[in-house]
Amino acid sequence: xxxxxxxxxxxxxxxxxxxxxxxxxxxxGGVLGEGETLEExxxxxxxxxxxxxxxxxxxxxxTWSEPERHPERWELATAYLGLVPVGIDPHVPAxxxxxxxxxxxxxxxxxxxxxxxxxxRLRGKLSYSNVGFALAPPTFTLAELRDIYAAALGYxxxxxxxxxxxxxRGVLEATGGRRTHGPSGGRPAEVFRFRxxxxxxxxxxxxxxxxx
Amino acid sequence: xxxxxxxxxxxxxxxxxxxxxxxxxxxxGGVLGEGETLEExxxxxxxxxxxxxxxxxxxxxxTWSEPERHPERWELATAYLGLVPVGIDPHVPAxxxxxxxxxxxxxxxxxxxxxxxxxxRLRGKLSYSNVGFALAPPTFTLAELRDIYAAALGYxxxxxxxxxxxxxRGVLEATGGRRTHGPSGGRPAEVFRFRxxxxxxxxxxxxxxxxx
DNA sequence: ACAAAAGTGTTGTTACTACACCCATGG
DNA sequence: CCATGGGTGTAGTAACAACACTTTTGT
Numbered sequence: 001x002x003x004x005x006x007x008x009x010x011x012x013x014x015x016x017x018x019x020x021x022x023x024x025x026x027x028x029g030g031v032l033g034e035g036e037t038l039e040e041x042x043x044x045x046x047x048x049x050x051x052x053x054x055x056x057x058x059x060x061x062x063t064w065s066e067p068e069r070h071p072e073r074w075e076l077a078t079a080y081l082g083l084v085p086v087g088i089d090p091h092v093p094a095x096x097x098x099x100x101x102x103x104x105x106x107x108x109x110x111x112x113x114x115x116x117x118x119x120x121r122l123r124g125k126l127s128y129s130n131v132g133f134a135l136a137p138p139t140f141t142l143a144e145l146r147d148i149y150a151a152a153l154g155y156x157x158x159x160x161x162x163x164x165x166x167x168x169r170g171v172l173e174a175t176g177g178r179r180t181h182g183p184s185g186g187r188p189a190e191v192f193r194f195r196x197x198x199x200x201x202x203x204x205x206x207x208x209x210x211x212x
Numbered sequence: 213x214x215x216x217x218x219x220x221x222x223x224x225x226x227x228x229x230x231x232x233x234x235x236x237x238x239x240x241g242g243v244l245g246e247g248e249t250l251e252e253x254x255x256x257x258x259x260x261x262x263x264x265x266x267x268x269x270x271x272x273x274x275t276w277s278e279p280e281r282h283p284e285r286w287e288l289a290t291a292y293l294g295l296v297p298v299g300i301d302p303h304v305p306a307x308x309x310x311x312x313x314x315x316x317x318x319x320x321x322x323x324x325x326x327x328x329x330x331x332x333r334l335r336g337k338l339s340y341s342n343v344g345f346a347l348a349p350p351t352f353t354l355a356e357l358r359d360i361y362a363a364a365l366g367y368x369x370x371x372x373x374x375x376x377x378x379x380x381r382g383v384l385e386a387t388g389g390r391r392t393h394g395p396s397g398g399r400p401a402e403v404f405r406f407r408x409x410x411x412x413x414x415x416x417x418x419x420x421x422x423x424x
Numbered sequence: 425a426c427a428a429a430a431g432t433g434t435t436g437t438t439a440c441t442a443c444a445c446c447c448a449t450g451g
Numbered sequence: 452c453c454a455t456g457g458g459t460g461t462a463g464t465a466a467c468a469a470c471a472c473t474t475t476t477g478t
Contacts, residue, residue: 035286038277063275063290065250074247078275078290127420143430155422160431161468165419168466185477186429207377207415207440208339210367355457372458373441380439397450398456419467 001028001050002122003084003098004135004151009122010098011115012049013107017095020071021108025099027079027115042080050090057083057134057199061118069110077109081118083134086148102154123153128203130171133194139175141189163192169202171195213240213262214334215296215310216347216363221334222310223327224261225317229307232283233320237311239291239327254292262302269295269346269411273330281322289321293330295346298360314366335365340415342383345406351387353401375404381414383407 001012013025030045032038038060043052061079069075084090092098099105101119104112125131126149135148146159166172177191213224225237242257244250250272255264273291281287296302304310311317313331316324337343338361347360358371378384389403 032277032288035279036277037279038275038288060274062272063250065244065248065290067247067249076244076250078277124416127417141430149420153420153422157420158468160470162420163431165467180476181429183477184428185475186427187431187475189430203419204336205339208361208365208369208374209441210365211441353457370441372443375458377440392449393456395450396455397448398454399448399458401457421468423468 001046001055001082001084002101002118002135002152003088004086004148005098007147007151009101009119009152009154011101011104011118012092012096013099013105013111014049014096016108024106024108025097025104025111026108027111028096029077029079038078038080042082046082049092049096050084054084054088054090055082056085056197057081057131059121059199061114061121064110064114066110077114079114079118081121083122083131085135085137086144087137119152125199126152129199129201130166130169130194130196131199132166132171133197136194139177139191139193141179141181141191143181143189145192171200171202213258213267213294213296214313214330214347214364215300216298216360217310219359219363220312220314221331221364221366223313223316223330224304224308225311225319225323226261226308228320236318236320237309237316237323238320239323240308241289241291250290250292254294258294261304261308262296266296266300266302267294268297268409269293269343271333271411273326273333276322276326278322289326291326291330293333295334295343297347297349298356299349331364337411338364341411341413342378342381342406342408343411344378344383345409348406351389351403351405353391353393353403355393355401357404383412383414 003010012028014028015025016022028045028049029042032041039058046052046055059081061081063076063078065076067074101115104115132149135152136145142159142163146157146162149157149162171194172192173195175191175193178188179191180188215222224240226240227237228234240257240261241254244253251270254270258264258267271293273293275288275290277288279286313327316327344361347364348357354371354375358369358374361369361374383406384404385407387403387405390400391403392400
């Protein structure tokens with residue numbers, strides 16, 4: 001579960017109280033119930049950590065199967081990438097906390113690698129899909145959206161060009177509203193929203209496009 | 213397991229002799245052994261169908277978990293995408309056969325959907341990585357490579373532009389050799405090879421590139 | 425009037441497509 | 452010397468990055 005908080009990409013982790021990896025941080029989740037879908041299981045386990053309706057996007061990341069990943073049992077894990085928009089502050093239990101992805105605490109099992117794999121997936125999808133909708137609030141100014149992209153990507157992004165790319169692709173649209181910011185003046189910003197709030201690939205074929 | 217055969221993208225399927233889905237075609241594979249990695253399990257099961265050394269590329273596709281996917285048991289499946297280069301004709305058992313992906317026979321479970329998901333993954337990766345190495349023979353002319361790409365992508369590809377894209381990206385290199393073709397003359401074709409025979413992403417960020 | 429914040433115009437570059445043209449071989 | 456297949460040259464286009472410039476507000 002990722003969210004941009006305080007201008008940083010953060011992941012929701014749960015502090016283990018018991019061995020193995022007591023005191024380390026692990027991804028929220030748990031065992032799959034009989035006759036349950038993986039999605040259902042994830043959402044069920046997340047219910048105790050965050051309100052499920054706050055998860056704007058969920059996608060399967062992969063299945064980790066190395067026998068050594070669990071010191072006691074032989075256990076596979078299928079990880080999901082979940083995104084929560086900024087502006088929402090889920091009420092999380094005392095044993096869970098948000099952690100900056102670029103300075104993770106000691107993690108349990110292979111969960112550190114899984115978190116990094118999730119970040120890579122997110123970074124790729126930001127550039128060829130509309131997945132930003134799942135990190136952004138319902139409406140926003142371009143400066144706000146730029147900060148979200150910059151936090152997720154890990155480098156500065158130009159609001160000017162970000163707008164042009166996303167508008168050209170038909171991903172963003174203006175709401176017509178305006179919003180004024182600092183107390184020290186400045187032109188009011190246009191308010192935008194994502195045209196769609198479900199995943200759409202906008203740049204499917206970088207090359208080798210089918211003949212048009 | 214995909215291979216380009218007779219100018220078509222084909223998948224290796226196994227005809228089930230017993231219920232459920234008797235007579236339908238299913239993906240090669242089987243149950244995961246205790247303490248075994250998913251990769252190990254796939255390769256072990258493939259050994260009985262094809263020579264494992266012929267598999268040029270293998271990557272995880274996803275895990276399917278719908279409880280209804282198996283009529284009797286509750287069973288999850290993690291599918292892998294495997295690629296075999298053209299020119300190799302694996303000795304397959306009597307109950308397995310190659311099938312054109314665009315006209316699949318009746319398939320068992322959700323294997324039809326899995327095959328199509330694999331084809332989509334392959335098509336995407338062909339355009340932003342060097343994964344073509346796993347479909348192509350060790351050396352080839354551009355006309356041969358174009359036919360392979362066309363078969364996998366499902367539409368015509370220009371050999372001229374294919375070469376320029378792959379050479380510009382540093383994916384292809386000339387061997388220096390030449391090969392003559394038809395009995396009716398024609399200029400001998402240059403022989404190329406892939407510079408690397410393991411997966412490399414060549415076009416990671418379509419946009420939002422990190423500042424250079 | 426000036427600073428601050430946001431938006432637009434413009435130019436240059438790169439990567440790709442399309443297509444005309446040229447090259448090397450066998451008959 | 453011509454048909455056949457392969458390769459190169461070149462022009463057009465679309466998407467993007469960079470940056471200067473303009474607009475709109477508050478003080």
